[in-house]
Amino acid sequence: MNKKSFQFTIEPWSVAYENKEYQTPIFNLLQRKMILETEEEQNEGDFYVLQAPExxxxxxxxxxxxxxxxxxxxxxxxxxxxxxxxxxxxxxxxxxxxxxxxxxxxxxxxxxxxxxxxxxxxxxxxxxxxxxxxxxxxxxxxxxxxxxxxxxxxxxxxxxxxxxxxxxxxxxxxxxxxxxxxxxxxxxx
Amino acid sequence: MNKKSFQFTIEPWSVAYENKEYQTPIFNLLQRKMILETEEEQNEGDFYVLQAPExxxxxxxxxxxxxxxxxxxxxxxxxxxxxxxxxxxxxxxxxxxxxxxxxxxxxxxxxxxxxxxxxxxxxxxxxxxxxxxxxxxxxxxxxxxxxxxxxxxxxxxxxxxxxxxxxxxxxxxxxxxxxxxxxxxxxxx
The missing domain is CATH 3.90.79.10 (Nucleoside Triphosphate Pyrophosphohydrolase)
Known part of the structure; x- marks a missing residue:
């Protein structure tokens, strides 16, 4: 099966801004303000993300x-x-x-x-x-x-x-x- | 196979203290000072842990x-x-x-x-x-x-x-x- 064969249909959010809230030797804690804008709706939210190496x-x-x-x-x-x-x-x-x-x-x-x-x-x-x-x-x-x-x-x-x-x-x-x-x-x- | 059949042998660390560094709606970020004390050695370190519900x-x-x-x-x-x-x-x-x-x-x-x-x-x-x-x-x-x-x-x-x-x-x-x-x-x- 080809990896491209599944067609994702969900609307992507975009990052309005992000802020490094806390830093550790293993990961950074980011706060991301994310926005969803489609023809049907506008939405936004704050999300927390750990930024880490592979x-x-x-x-x-x-x-x-x-x-x-x-x-x-x-x-x-x-x-x-x-x-x-x-x-x-x-x-x-x-x-x-x-x-x-x-x-x-x-x-x-x-x-x-x-x-x-x-x-x-x-x-x-x-x-x-x-x-x-x-x-x-x-x-x-x-x-x-x-x-x-x-x-x-x-x-x-x-x-x-x-x-x-x-x-x-x-x-x-x-x-x-x-x-x-x-x-x-x-x-x- | 019985779950108890594997005998863990590693020495446990203990928490000297922990501090809530940051709180999000999804998890808390804790800093844990942990200590290992065995007959052979003494060691300690700071570790970061996300405290989250199941x-x-x-x-x-x-x-x-x-x-x-x-x-x-x-x-x-x-x-x-x-x-x-x-x-x-x-x-x-x-x-x-x-x-x-x-x-x-x-x-x-x-x-x-x-x-x-x-x-x-x-x-x-x-x-x-x-x-x-x-x-x-x-x-x-x-x-x-x-x-x-x-x-x-x-x-x-x-x-x-x-x-x-x-x-x-x-x-x-x-x-x-x-x-x-x-x-x-x-x-x-």
Whole structure:
């Protein structure tokens, strides 16, 4: 199916102005005044948007069909999570390179066999960025992890079927990780 | 597989204090000072978290195996999107009721056949909420939409196979919508 085959029909809003309300090391909080003007109506509203760099997520699989997973403590939900590795695209970096870098930094694994699983919008209602998804097969352990300053990561190898079961029953629950699984399952069908 | 069968081993951080930095109608921006204290190390850092109510997403399927989709303009990416319906759990509302309400409000469809697809963390690194996912089958058109003030929604019926193809090739790209597809595919296997 051709991507252009779906014809969007909704009227676009336009940005009247936007203001940076707050800045963090991870994202900026913008307030956007947006306007809808059509023949039928005029409307406007204030919307809040997080401006953030692109992200990547990698589904790494070993020659034994084990998935390389990262366990870490997540400050949003104040709980540990089990996820596939990922991170932030640095300025000037290509997402393909981010993916290889994050896999190596977070897990110590590398791969020569990469394929794209496409990209997903991180949250199109309130974030401006996309997350680029990858499948890396034939992953091999190369070196010790080199996590970022606040990253404490435990690496786990898990059979692919167990990984999918943990997604199905909710132990693995990060929406972007689960989205990567959808793209993987659809690719493998 | 039992959910308790995965043993998390990572050390938990604790919140030293948190401060509400900014408030919007959709979320609060918190700054959290977090501390890690183990036998091996002491560490602390400032982290930014969006405090938001729970969300729901519904995958609605008609007796003809068509998915009921909503096309709307999304202010984060400044583009139209194609998504399954969803929304915010109101104070005191059960997510099951939110799901039925949002389906009816956004599309005019209702269903008597609901099942849970579990829940996903919206973004555990920087959001504190979860999104509850549902499958609603045998959906029937009941009444005109009643969207919220700024919602302009075009409803589309799409064969399930086309829906999955649009997810696979990226026309449908909201990470939480794609996550719902993973849960659906794993349930149907």
């Amino acid at each position: 992200w990547v997520n990698v589904m790494p699989v070993t020659p034994n069909r084990e998935v390389v997973l990262v366990e870490q403590y997540r400050y949003g939900i104040e709980q540990p999570t089990l996820e596939i590795p990922g991170g932030v695209v640095d300025p000037g970096e290509h997402p393909d390179d981010t993916a290889a870098r994050e896999l190596l930094e977070e897990t110590g694994y590398r791969s020569d066999r990469w394929s794209s699983l496409g990209k997903v919008s991180s949250n199109p209602a309130m974030m401006d960025n996309f997350t680029h998804l990858y499948l890396a097969t034939e992953c091999e352990y190369e070196q010790a992890q080199r996590p970022d300053e606040h990253e404490r990561i435990h690496v786990h190898l898990m059979p692919l079927d167990s990984f999918l079961e943990y997604v199905a029953e909710g132990t693995i629950h990060h929406s972007i990780v689960v989205a990567a699984v959808a793209k993987y399952l659809l690719k493998e069908r | 969300w729901v997403n519904v995958m609605p399927v008609t007796p003809n195996r068509e998915v009921v989709l909503v096309e709307q303009y999304r202010y984060g990416i400044e583009q139209p999107t194609l998504e399954i319906p969803g929304g915010v759990v109101d104070p005191g509302e059960h997510p099951d009721d939110t799901a039925a309400r949002e389906l009816l409000e956004e599309t005019g469809y209702r269903s008597d056949r609901w099942s849970s697809l579990g829940k996903v963390s919206s973004n555990p690194a920087m959001m504190d909420n979860f999104t509850h996912l549902y499958l609603a089958t045998e959906c029937e058109y009941e009444q005109a939409q009643r969207p919220d003030e700024h919602e302009r929604i075009h409803v589309h019926l799409m064969p399930l196979d086309s829906f999955l193809e649009y997810v696979a090739e990226g026309t449908i790209h909201h990470s939480i919508v794609v996550a719902a597809v993973a849960k659906y595919l794993l349930k149907e296997r």
